[in-house]
Amino acid sequence: MSGSVSQQNVGLFPVSYRISTGLPGAPSLVLNLLVSTPQEQVNGNATITQAINPPLDLHSDVWGEYTYLTVMSPGVSKILITAQGNHGGPGSNSIVNFKIRLVVGTDWREGVANYEYYNGTQWIEVTNAPAHLVESVPSNAFQPFHPGPVIQPHRPIMPLYAAPIQSAIAAGDLAKMKSLAALAKQQLEQLPQLRIALDTAKNELSRLQSR
Template structure:
């Protein structure tokens, strides 16, 4: 087990088709034996569910059998806004995990759709890591779109203003294939206006 802080993602579910799947995205503080993070529950069957809560809690290490490895005894509480808010608790979990935080069993409850639901003895497994889409540019600034300026230039018939706006758009959006076709349409509009 890591010392200090580490991140782990866990799925908690039973084997029933359509059963809710709890995903715990946790930051573990091994020095203080504290845990915090986010709990998300998704269920695609009726009634559909998309529950989310901020969670916090603690854990301890114990040997359940003298010859066996240590186990983690995890207790979590949760609410929509965190431990210091005045909003009532909407989530609770008790679990026993392996020392590697990758397997075990847990029981949890959550408050959604005006009632508490309890899930008992669900299997805990390592959740797949979140994948970020790989793109050409790691940073995508918000680019202004020039629709209003183009519409105003078209309405006024000011060809110089329309060319200026299109030029600015070309400079900022030249790398985007989807927007190239829009720019080509604007060039066609400029040509049409010049032909008048």
């Protein structure tokens, strides 16, 4: 990966994926990324190889971002990584020769990728390629750096209000009503624990203020 990691990125962790359909003669992608949780950004490199004549051996410096996706089933989330690459990174004048959309679980372990690359004459597209996390990231995958503490990924909290439920009822949207009803039930079940935690916080605040 070209350049150095900004020291402002205090929550960093590396991931390395092997992405391939597994079909004979299909291209194989190795994607090494350094995930910055404060900025929700990724940087790294990609290597695509293929046993053809002449053999394919494409390298790209990669940068992009990730975001959390919440699907209809309550409590089920995915992470969407979108990135692109070239020779030299975003600050270079090199043309983009690699693009990827990778959807993984919130544990970052496996998922499915759609990517495309420029082989020098045309763009080649690969769809629905399984992605698997490599347990040990190669030592030469990234430039040396000294990261701060790792910030574990988490699913954002979405407070539920009455307006979305009323809107779904008015629109007659059955699927949305079911989803919101399940989410509302889940949040209502958590209210006793929330009240206990709030009372504990109030008592602690009163104790500290009385000193």
